[in-house]
Amino acid sequence: MPWQVYNSAGQLLQATDLVDGTVTASKLDTNAVTNAKVADDAIGVAELSATGTASNSTFLRGDNAWVAVGGATTREGGNTTEATTSSTTAMNLVTVASLSITQYQPMQLFVSGRKDDAGTGNHINIGIAVISGGSTTVIGEASIGSNNIWTSTNTDTSMNGVGICFVGGRASGYQRSATGTTTTWDTAGSTRRHTVHIENAGGSTNTWPVATYTSVILRAISNSPLAGVAGYSLISFTSG
Amino acid sequence: MLYIFAGFPRNGLHVGGLGKCLEEIECLVELEHDPSVQFRKEGVYTVSPSGAGEFLKHDDVVISPTLIKEGITWDWFPKDWSFGNNITCHKTHAYPEYKTVVHGTDLSLDDYLKENGVTTLSDLKLENKHIRHEGWEEYEARWLPNTCPQENHIVHLTWFITTHPIPREIYTKIGALIEAEDTLDKTLYNDDDFSISTVWNGEKAYLSK
Numbered sequence: 427m428p429w430q431v432y433n434s435a436g437q438l439l440q441a442t443d444l445v446d447g448t449v450t451a452s453k454l455d456t457n458a459v460t461n462a463k464v465a466d467d468a469i470g471v472a473e474l475s476a477t478g479t480a481s482n483s484t485f486l487r488g489d490n491a492w493v494a495v496g497g498a499t500t501r502e503g504g505n506t507t508e509a510t511t512s513s514t515t516a517m518n519l520v521t522v523a524s525l526s527i528t529q530y531q532p533m534q535l536f537v538s539g540r541k542d543d544a545g546t547g548n549h550i551n552i553g554i555a556v557i558s559g560g561s562t563t564v565i566g567e568a569s570i571g572s573n574n575i576w577t578s579t580n581t582d583t584s585m586n587g588v589g590i591c592f593v594g595g596r597a598s599g600y601q602r603s604a605t606g607t608t609t610t611w612d613t614a615g616s617t618r619r620h621t622v623h624i625e626n627a628g629g630s631t632n633t634w635p636v637a638t639y640t641s642v643i644l645r646a647i648s649n650s651p652l653a654g655v656a657g658y659s660l661i662s663f664t665s666g
Numbered sequence: 667m668l669y670i671f672a673g674f675p676r677n678g679l680h681v682g683g684l685g686k687c688l689e690e691i692e693c694l695v696e697l698e699h700d701p702s703v704q705f706r707k708e709g710v711y712t713v714s715p716s717g718a719g720e721f722l723k724h725d726d727v728v729i730s731p732t733l734i735k736e737g738i739t740w741d742w743f744p745k746d747w748s749f750g751n752n753i754t755c756h757k758t759h760a761y762p763e764y765k766t767v768v769h770g771t772d773l774s775l776d777d778y779l780k781e782n783g784v785t786t787l788s789d790l791k792l793e794n795k796h797i798r799h800e801g802w803e804e805y806e807a808r809w810l811p812n813t814c815p816q817e818n819h820i821v822h823l824t825w826f827i828t829t830h831p832i833p834r835e836i837y838t839k840i841g842a843l844i845e846a847e848d849t850l851d852k853t854l855y856n857d858d859d860f861s862i863s864t865v866w867n868g869e870k871a872y873l874s875k
Contacts, residue, residue, distance in 0.1 A: 477775075478766070478792040490787050491775055493766055507674060507822060509757045510681045510861065514701035515713050517750025524760040524806075526799035542682070542858055560804070562746035640801035645748065649701075 508540075511646050516553065516568040516628075519646040527639040530595035537644060539576040539610075540586035549649040550578045552589070553628055557641035565604070568645040569628030573620060575644070576608050585612040589622060593634065601633035667725060667832070668705050670825040671841060672732040672871035674755045677850040681753040683859030687843065688753075688826070691854050694836050698751040698827040705827045707747040726831065732845055736871050737813025738821070744808070753826040760805055761818050763797045819872045 431439040471480045478484060478492030487493050509520045527533055541550045552575050553568035568574055576589035587610035594603030606622030625633060675684055688695045698705070703722070704713045711719035727740060768778040769791035779785060796802075796816070806814040824844050832840070842849060 475788055477787045477790045489775070491792065493775070493792070507757060507820070508861070509755055511750065511754040511756075512681045512685055512752040513750025513754055514699065514752060515704035515748075515750045517704070517748040517754060519754065519756060521756075521758040522760075523758055523808075524762065524802045524804075526763075526797075526801040542680075557744060557804075560745065562744065638800060640804045641744070647750070 512648055512650075513646070514648060514650065516564075516645045516647045518555075518643050519552070520644040521641055522643075523641045525640050525642065527642075529597060529636045529638065532595055533593045533639075533642075535575075535589075535591040535593070535606075535642065537576055537589040537591075538586070539578070539589065540584070541578045541648075542584050549647075550576075550585075551628070551647050552576045553630075553645040553647075554591070554624060555643040555645055556635065556639045557643070558635035558639050559637040562643070563632050563635050564628075564630045564645065565632055565634060566624045566626070567628030567630040568647040570647060570649045572628040573623040574627055575606060575622050575624065576610065577618075578610055578612075579618070580612045580614065580616070583612045583614050585610055587611055587618075591622060591624060593624075596634045596636050598636050601636065603634060667828045667830065668727045668749055668825060669730075669828065669832070669837070669840070670727065670733065670823060671730045671844045672736065672738075672824075673822045673845060674824055675844050676846065677843065677852075678860040679850070679855070680859070680861035681755055683855060683861075684824070684826075684844075685753050686855070686859060687850070688840065692839075692843075694840055695826070695832050696829045697753065698829050700751065703751050703827075705749040705751060707743050707745060707749075728837065730841060730845065732841075733823075733871055734810075737810040738823075738871060739810060742808045749825055749827060751827045754824070756823045756825065758821040758823075759819075760815075760821070762802060762816055763799070764794045765797055766792050767795045769793045815872055821872045823871065 433439050433443050474480075474486070474490075476486055476490045476492050480486070480492050484492040511517060511519050535554070537552065539550065539552060549570045551568045551570060551572055553564065553566040553572070554575055555562055555564040557563075566572075566574060575591055576587060578585040578587070587608060589606060589608035591604060591606035596603060602625050604624040606624055608618075608620060608622050610618045679687055685697060689697055702712050702714070704711045704719060705725065706719075708721075709724045710722045712722050713719045729738070729740060733739075765774065767773055768775060771778060772795070773781065775790070775792065778790070808814075
């Protein structure tokens with residue numbers, strides 16, 4: 427028969443006879459605390475043994491590690507401003523720098539554009555260039571009248587739309603791998619949709635370089651300095 | 667002449683509105699409108715409709731002291747950079763890339779476990795490591811030393827090309843119109859001269875995302 431312990435009043439020892447805060451962890455048997463003995467909503471993040479650091483950008487993985495959310499090189503968000511130009515010669519309007527897109531990596535570009543109805547300008551075109559090996563190569567030049575990544579052509583009307591481009595991997599001798607589509611809508615109600623011509627657009631004869639791309643450049647042009655706003659915002663860029 | 671300022675116009679004018687401000691209302695400058703003139707990093711070129719260009723001349727560039735203070739100088743613009751003509755509000759995105767590795771190694775947790783077999787996780791520390799690939803190295807080198815922001819950010823610039831140099835007092839006034847607090851008399855402009863989506867908060871030429 428196990429020991430029975432009595433208090434000073436001759437009563438069997440009760441939990442209430444113990445001084446608060448005196449039972450240490452070593453007095454508990456291994457695996458003695460069951461799930462039912464743990465109060466609801468009692469376990470905090472600090473009590474977990476997981477490796478890594480818990481934060482608002484990590485989650486707890488099945489191997490008990492706090493790991494960063496994501497992992498793919500998806501770049502999006504943060505576009506609360508739009509780039510604009512009234513240049514009547516092609517120029518660099520939006521650049522995505524600090525990239526490392528190797529030759530076999532495909533990439534996608536999503537571009538939104540708009541033009542207001544001020545002035546007489548009708549054509550707004552946007553083309554594309556890349557920086558590779560320290561040199562800029564214009565793949566499809568922004569050119570008036572060209573079928574570029576995004577184009578607006580109607581006079582005295584507000585226009586907006588989106589262009590999407592897909593660029594495949596490149597290898598020496600295999601350097602024409604892009605396609606795309608664009609939609610342009612104007613306030614008069616007409617909508618233009620067409621397949622984008624990327625390589626050879628705007629008089630450019632360049633193909634996609636093979637070496638790693640460190641920047642992607644959206645080039646733009648309007649046909650009137652009074653064209654008002656020609657806004658282009660690179661809303662998302664994905665590679666991988 | 668090329669003039670480069672920090673940020674987008676704080677008064678909310680888009681390029682069309684800013685052109686109206688500079689040439690028609692304030693009469694401060696004469697912008698380069700010639701569609702055959704293209705300002706590049708290497709100088710001024712003539713451009714034909716087919717895109718071919720011939721060197722015309724070298725020209726001067728004035729970069730705002732605000733930009734130089736933040737680390738953006740003429741070297742920030744890569745070779746072959748095209749500024750075009752007239753006015754542009756330009757933006758450049760940059761994204762330092764990170765990966766989670768086991769502290770003291772260059773291995774992800776998965777790769778570490780593959781190499782080391784059964785491991786007590788409480789013995790490991792993970793860290794978020796900046797991948798300094800060639801794209802980032804190239805971009806960081808464009809800034810003055812130790813000035814390149816190390817987080818996701820967008821650089822906002824406003825530049826314009828004029829036919830002639832502008833006097834210092836005019837330059838100061840234009841700098842205030844673009845970079846300083848909103849001092850514009852908005853009664854002289856139409857609503858469609860403004861673009862709320864080009865407004866810049868004036869804190870830095872770059873904005874963290």
